[in-house]
Amino acid sequence: MCENLSFSHICNSCQQLFLTPSLYKRKLPSGIEVISFYKYDEIKSLLHTKHTDLGFYIYKIMAKNSLKKFSTTFNMSESIAAIAVDDIVEDSYSHTAVLCKSLKSKGIKPLYGKLRAKNRLSYSGQSREFRLKNPRDFQLLNFSQSSVILVDDIITTGSTLSEAITVMTKNKKEVLFCLTLCDVSIK
Numbered sequence: 001m002c003e004n005l006s007f008s009h010i011c012n013s014c015q016q017l018f019l020t021p022s023l024y025k026r027k028l029p030s031g032i033e034v035i036s037f038y039k040y041d042e043i044k045s046l047l048h049t050k051h052t053d054l055g056f057y058i059y060k061i062m063a064k065n066s067l068k069k070f071s072t073t074f075n076m077s078e079s080i081a082a083i084a085v086d087d088i089v090e091d092s093y094s095h096t097a098v099l100c101k102s103l104k105s106k107g108i109k110p111l112y113g114k115l116r117a118k119n120r121l122s123y124s125g126q127s128r129e130f131r132l133k134n135p136r137d138f139q140l141l142n143f144s145q146s147s148v149i150l151v152d153d154i155i156t157t158g159s160t161l162s163e164a165i166t167v168m169t170k171n172k173k174e175v176l177f178c179l180t181l182c183d184v185s186i187k
């Protein structure tokens with residue numbers, strides 16, 4: 001982003017300048033809240049590193065500035081599971097697993113490989129109708145915690161998170177809320 005010498009992929013002053021999070025809230029039709037930290041346009045170029053070698057480091061930096069900070073303000077006596085939406089490994093890492101891992105704290109335990117989509121069609125640039133016609137078809141593996149935070153990088157129509165919530169509910173898990181890096185609907 002700048003010419004400063006830095007040991008991180010984004011120097012500290014750029015992180016402060018570009019990655020100071022906001023708190024955006026949106027309600028899904030189920031009534032469950034989705035909390036996001038950035039506008040899509042603010043981090044668009046960073047999200048585009050997802051499928052490159054840089055992506056792992058960039059997602060880690062974004063998570064440190066947003067989800068990780070959020071997790072330190074969170075105080076719950078029971079253990080909550082943080083579950084990434086479809087944390088399948090692509091390009092040597094899983095970008096949603098990186099986000100999920102950053103939530104590790106006293107009350108939150110990140111779990112991996114629990115919620116995987118059987119439908120691997122790309123939703124990128126597709127309409128709401130297309131998304132609804134081609135559901136993710138999530139498969140949920142069992143875990144002990146009964147309360148869950150769902151984690152994803154982007155919320156667009158919300159259909160993926162809604163589908164994930166339905167699967168959780170069917171399996172007697174309570175989704176407390178969802179966390180995403182950015183919300184495309186915030187302008």
Ligand SMILES: [Zn+2]
Nearest residue numbers: 002004011014
């Ligand atoms: Zn910089």
